[in-house]
Amino acid sequence: DAGITQSPRHKVTETGTPVTLRCHQTENHRYMYWYRQDPGHGLRLIHYSYGVKDTDKGEVSDGYSVSRSKTEDFLLTLESATSSQTSVYFCAIRLTGTNYEQYFGPGTRLTVT
Amino acid sequence: KQEVTQIPAALSVPEGENLVLNCSFTDSAIYNLQWFRQDPGKGLTSLLLIQSSQREQTSGRLNASLDKSSGRSTLYIAASQPGDSATYLCAVWRAGGTSYGKLTFGQGTILTVHP
Numbered sequence: 001d002a003g004i005t006q007s008p009r010h011k012v013t014e015t016g017t018p019v020t021l022r023c024h025q026t027e028n029h030r031y032m033y034w035y036r037q038d039p040g041h042g043l044r045l046i047h048y049s050y051g052v053k054d055t056d057k058g059e060v061s062d063g064y065s066v067s068r069s070k071t072e073d074f075l076l077t078l079e080s081a082t083s084s085q086t087s088v089y090f091c092a093i094r095l096t097g098t099n100y101e102q103y104f105g106p107g108t109r110l111t112v113t
Numbered sequence: 114k115q116e117v118t119q120i121p122a123a124l125s126v127p128e129g130e131n132l133v134l135n136c137s138f139t140d141s142a143i144y145n146l147q148w149f150r151q152d153p154g155k156g157l158t159s160l161l162l163i164q165s166s167q168r169e170q171t172s173g174r175l176n177a178s179l180d181k182s183s184g185r186s187t188l189y190i191a192a193s194q195p196g197d198s199a200t201y202l203c204a205v206w207r208a209g210g211t212s213y214g215k216l217t218f219g220q221g222t223i224l225t226v227h228p
Binding site for chain 1: 147155157162202214216219220221
């Protein structure tokens with residue numbers, strides 16, 4: 001599982017509240033990613049990081065921000081949660097060297113009411 | 114824009130059958146293609162990764178092939194078992210520029226293997 005944990009695993013929140021999801025990895029991987037998975041849309045990239053303090057947007061970044069102040073943690077923040085952000089959120093890491101496989105965390109199920 | 118399509122969307126087979134899952138992508142300029150398995154309510158498990166220079170990869174009863182020029186990959190599962198029941202996803206990493214390994218996913222094939 002490449003040592004990836006996500007917290008919380010489940011969360012219910014109200015519209016308009018800020019929410020932060022945490023991805024933690026223990027193997028010093030440089031590249032980290034946040035995806036969301038929705039029925040009918042599959043998995044879509046929200047933001048990614050290619051190093052400490054180095055982040056960039058993915059295809060569905062509106063309404064989300066990220067931070068990476070240390071290698072092991074990649075935080076995803078919903079500044080003001082909306083019902084359209086109800087989803088399952090997955091964090092992933094990418095190996096480097098000659099094998100570029102991506103490994104995924106267990107996911108966070110977020111419900112915005 | 115890269116688009117990834119998986120056919121069929123769902124497949125139900127009896128135990129013991131050999132089966133093929135298909136994945137097609139619109140932009141052949143890919144760096145690699147990765148197959149995943151997802152069990153209900155769980156995360157994604159990496160099954161196989163094929164680099165763009167490779168034609169196939171094998172792991173146990175799984176064999177994945179890649180034809181980059183035609184934009185196709187297949188995942189072959191031999192002697193299917195009920196434990197193979199899951200959603201199978203393929204994803205491609207576009208080549209070039211600062212892609213940083215951003216994957217584009219297909220919608221998946223839901224496989225059910227019944228005893």
